[in-house]
Amino acid sequence: MIIKKRKIFNAFFQGLCFxxxxxxxxxxxAILVRVFFGGAGVITPGFLxxxxxxxxxxxxIFPAIFGTICITVLMIIMAIPAGIAAAIYLTEYTGKEFLGxxxxxxxNNLAGVxxxxxxxxxxxxxxxxxxxxxxxxxxxxxxFGQPVMLWAAATLALLVLPVIIVTTEEALNSxxxxxxxxxxxxxxxxxxxVRNVVLPQARSGILTGAILSISRGAGxxxxxxxxxxxxxxxxxxxxxxxYVHIPVINPLDQFMCLSYHIFIMATQSTNIEATRPIxxxxxxxxxxxxFLLNLSVIIFRIYFRKRQR
Amino acid sequence: xxxxxxxxxxxxxxxxxxxxxxYYGKYKAIDNISMEFFECKVTAIIGPxxxxxxxxxxxxxxxxxxxxxxxxxxxVLLDNKNVYDRDVDLVDxxxxxxxxxxxxxxxxxxxxxxxxxxxxxYGVNNKKQLDEIVEYSxxxxxxxxxxxxxxxxxxxxxxxxxxxxxxIARALAVDPEVLLMDEPCSALDPTATARIEELIxxxxxxxxxxxxxxxxxxxxxxxxxxxxxxNGQLMEYNITTDIFTNPDNKVxxxxxxxxxx
Numbered sequence: 001m002i003i004k005k006r007k008i009f010n011a012f013f014q015g016l017c018f019x020x021x022x023x024x025x026x027x028x029x030a031i032l033v034r035v036f037f038g039g040a041g042v043i044t045p046g047f048l049x050x051x052x053x054x055x056x057x058x059x060x061i062f063p064a065i066f067g068t069i070c071i072t073v074l075m076i077i078m079a080i081p082a083g084i085a086a087a088i089y090l091t092e093y094t095g096k097e098f099l100g101x102x103x104x105x106x107x108n109n110l111a112g113v114x115x116x117x118x119x120x121x122x123x124x125x126x127x128x129x130x131x132x133x134x135x136x137x138x139x140x141x142x143x144f145g146q147p148v149m150l151w152a153a154a155t156l157a158l159l160v161l162p163v164i165i166v167t168t169e170e171a172l173n174s175x176x177x178x179x180x181x182x183x184x185x186x187x188x189x190x191x192x193x194v195r196n197v198v199l200p201q202a203r204s205g206i207l208t209g210a211i212l213s214i215s216r217g218a219g220x221x222x223x224x225x226x227x228x229x230x231x232x233x234x235x236x237x238x239x240x241x242x243y244v245h246i247p248v249i250n251p252l253d254q255f256m257c258l259s260y261h262i263f264i265m266a267t268q269s270t271n272i273e274a275t276r277p278i279x280x281x282x283x284x285x286x287x288x289x290x291f292l293l294n295l296s297v298i299i300f301r302i303y304f305r306k307r308q309r
Numbered sequence: 310x311x312x313x314x315x316x317x318x319x320x321x322x323x324x325x326x327x328x329x330x331x332y333y334g335k336y337k338a339i340d341n342i343s344m345e346f347f348e349c350k351v352t353a354i355i356g357p358x359x360x361x362x363x364x365x366x367x368x369x370x371x372x373x374x375x376x377x378x379x380x381x382x383x384x385v386l387l388d389n390k391n392v393y394d395r396d397v398d399l400v401d402x403x404x405x406x407x408x409x410x411x412x413x414x415x416x417x418x419x420x421x422x423x424x425x426x427x428x429x430x431y432g433v434n435n436k437k438q439l440d441e442i443v444e445y446s447x448x449x450x451x452x453x454x455x456x457x458x459x460x461x462x463x464x465x466x467x468x469x470x471x472x473x474x475x476x477i478a479r480a481l482a483v484d485p486e487v488l489l490m491d492e493p494c495s496a497l498d499p500t501a502t503a504r505i506e507e508l509i510x511x512x513x514x515x516x517x518x519x520x521x522x523x524x525x526x527x528x529x530x531x532x533x534x535x536x537x538x539x540n541g542q543l544m545e546y547n548i549t550t551d552i553f554t555n556p557d558n559k560v561x562x563x564x565x566x567x568x569x570x
Contacts, residue, residue, distance in 0.1 A: 177376060178414040182476070184375050185410075186427040186483055187403040196426070197416065 035287065038280030047281060052232065056265055057274040061282050065289065066236055067149075067229075067255035072218045072293055074153035074251060075160065076210060079217075082157070083164030084206060090165070091172040092194055111162035115222040122155030122227040123147070143252055149237055150251040152228035159223050160213035167212060171205020172198055207301040211294050218290045221259040230254040231264055258286040320347040323517040324369055324487060328383035331361070331368055331541075338364040340541040341383070346487070346534075351509060351518045353532035353549065355525055357564070361541040362521040363411075366489045369519070370406040371399060387487070404431070407480035408489040412496045413472035415464035415479070420447075420456050423464045423475055427483035442482050449515075450478035451508050470501025474508065481512075488512065490520040494527065506531050525565060529553050537561045 050060030086103075094100030132145035144150075175198045183193045199206075221229075237253035240246070262282050265275040324346040331339035338361045346352045354362045367373045369385055371392060384391045392402055404427075415423050424443045425433075433439060443460065447453040452474040456467070464475055473493055480488060490509070494502040509518060509531050522528050528535050529549060536546040537558075545552060545561040556562045563569055 176414075178410060178412060179416060181372060181375065181410065182414045182416065182479075183426070185370060185372055185403055185408040186430060186479065187400045188430050189400060192430050196430075201417070 032287070035280060035283050038277070039282070039284035042277045042281035043284065047278075048285070051234075052278075056232070056261075056269055056278065057271050058278075061258070061261060061278070061285065063233060063236055063256040064258045064261040064282070065285060068218060068258045068286070068289060069293075070237065070249050070255060071149055071153050071156065071224065071257060072214060074149065075156040075217050076214065078154060079157035079160050079164055079213060080206075080210060083161050083209065084168050086161075087165045087168035087172055088194060088198075091169055092190065092198070107162050107165050110158075111166075115159060115220055116225075118155055118159045119223040119225050119227060121158070122151055122223060126151040126154050127227065147226060147228040147254060148252045149228050149249075149255045152224040152255070153251070155223040155227045156217045156220060159220065160217045163213045163216055164206075164209040167209030168202070168206050171202035171208070174205065175201040203304045204301045207297055207304070211297045211301075214293045214297065215290055218293060219259050219286060221257075221263055224257060224260065228254055229257045229260045231260075231268070232256065258282055258289065262286070320350060322346070323348040323388065324519070325386040325389075326365075326368075326383070327386060329365075329368060329385060330382040331364055331373075332380040333364075333373075334378050338541055339368070342538075342541075342543045343383075344536055344543055344546050346517055346519050348517050349513055349515070350533040351513050351520060351531055352534040352536065353528035354519065354521045354536050354538060355523070355528050355564075356538035356544075357569070358523065360538040362523075362538050363491050365538065366491060366519050366521055367408075369487065369489060370403050370408055372403070372408060404483045405485055406487045406489060407483065407485035409473070409476050409480055409491065409493045411492045413469055413476050415467070415472050415475050417463065417465055419461045420464050420467070420475060421460040423479050424482050426479060431483070446478040446482040447475075449481050449512070450474045451504065451511075452478055468501070470497050470504060473497060473501070473505060477505075477508065477512075485516065487517045487519070490518065492521050492523060495523065502527075525553075537564060539564070 047060045048065065049062050051063050052061060053059035086107075090100055090103060094103065127145060127147060130144070131151065134140075134144040135142060179197050179201065180193055183197045188196070233254060233256055237250050237255045238247045239250035239253070241248060262279055265279050265282070266272065269275045322345045326342050326344050329339055329342045330337065342365065354365055356362050364373065368381065369387070369392070373379050381393055385393060387402070387405065390397070416426060418426075421443055424446050425439045428439060428442050433442070444453060444457075447456065452471060455471065456462075456475075464472065467475060473496075477488075477493075494505050497505065506527065509520065512518060513533075520528075520532065532549045534547070535549045535552040537544045537552065537556075537560075539560060545556060545558045547557070552561065553565060556565060
């Protein structure tokens with residue numbers, strides 16, 4: 001009798017786990033299907049390559065796509081070196097000492113801070129403190145002390161930093177002790193061990209951190225809300241170098257962003273009904289763009305893994 | 310008795326442990342050991358698992374302190390210089406005292422890059438010089454003929470025995486004076502073990518070799534001197550033939566004849 005009860009419980013538990021997994025997957029599928037059928041119709045070359053017109057009820061979303069790519073790339077460029085350096089410090093230099101534990105606890109808490117708080121911190125710290133300070137010292141009237149792409153990317157970088165640090169730390173810790181020992185036994189200094197043995201081994205793990213942080217950062221709205229994102233801009237945040245006429249991205253300009261674009265179309269537009277298909281289309285583009293950015297890092301990772309062999 | 314006298318005249322002390330006591334945290338792994346390792350001789354350390362054999366040789370190149378919290382009392386003299394003195398440069402110490410580990414641990418790089426890893430750390434970047442080091446080290450570790458046509462292949466593609474000989478080549482590439490071997494054959498099959506043993510026989514012409522082994526036949530075959538460790542203490546240390554034919558200590562005899570361990 002007892003055996004039968006045990007078997008029933010086993011079957012029940014298995015069914016429960018399956019049900020939960022199925023629920024999670026079906027939510028994801030429901031979102032993707034809804035967005036796809038709602039938005040696929042409006043996606044045309046013109047939608048992807050033109051700017052919005054008539055109060056966002058017509059035209060395209062190119063400036064927002066451009067801005068999202070710029071800010072995500074800028075965020076990664078800022079967050080990856082800082083995150084890797086912090087993770088190396090934690091795994092290789094502090095260990096389980098008091099300082100290491102304090103830093104680790106801080107990082108975990110940082111990961112739990114709501115994104116709107118990051119946005120406000122970005123305004124207070126980057127724009128008003130750092131930006132205005134730089135302006136005053138350099139004698140600019142108003143260049144750094146205003147909401148611009150640079151500060152928005154920096155705020156996002158802070159937001160994704162815990163993700164990068166934690167995944168990088170895991171990657172560094174998974175490098176076998178035997179390899180470290182081998183290098184030390186040959187007379188390597190700590191830096192040489194990190195540089196020649198640990199980092200090459202951890203490379204694909206570190207890139208996983210980059211993938212996770214792109215997914216996290218590219219779709220965020222709150223941190224960039226006050227730090228540089230614009231409702232509408234008639235031109236791209238591009239700066240042309242005089243004489244040679246090469247256009248470059250200007251990090252000291254405001255920008256449009258897909259996530260914010262969805263938010264304003266859904267809440268601030270003069271004609272919300274008319275923007276609905278565009279909202280779906282923009283959402284689909286945002287999901288697709290995040291996927292593409294991730295894909296590029298994944299290709300990078302495959303390349304590294306192949307070279308390792 | 311005659312042999313002992315004869316060798317004693319020719320030999321020179323390379324490494325000398327003087328009252329060495331070694332702690333991992335609060336655990337005393339080695340208890341007041343004094344012994345000598347002689348130049349161009351193979352010294353085997355035998356004893357049951359956990360008796361401190363590995364700790365003993367790892368104390369010589371100070372490799373344990375990388376991953377463990379250690380405390381050391383007494384001295385380890387390398388050419389009469391205590392390696393635990395404050396002014397000792399660990400990088401230089403580990404160049405002079407090479408090590409081969411229990412499990413082959415080649416880097417996931419090419420065979421070539423494995424061998425030149427050490428020299429590159431010291432700033433040798435001349436391609437011709439590196440090529441020479443690779444051929445010299447691999448020849449000495451009896452691997453050259455097997456791998457000379459595929460130096461750019463991954464070291465991971467080699468067999469276990471080949472990997473261990475590669476690790477020996479890697480250690481030889483920085484031109485050490487002492488070679489520490491921590492059960493270098495324990496992960497290998499008998500054929501590969503035999504090759505490593507031949508190699509050790511050959512290498513002792515140039516290096517001072519300290520080898521930890523749990524295989525008593527191996528110690529008897531390849532070593533000139535043998536130390537028997539038990540619970541962190543050196544029970545007996547003598548010429549290998551004496552230890553195996555006529556041990557002074559009853560415990561040594563019991564261990565060697567297989568009564569425990």
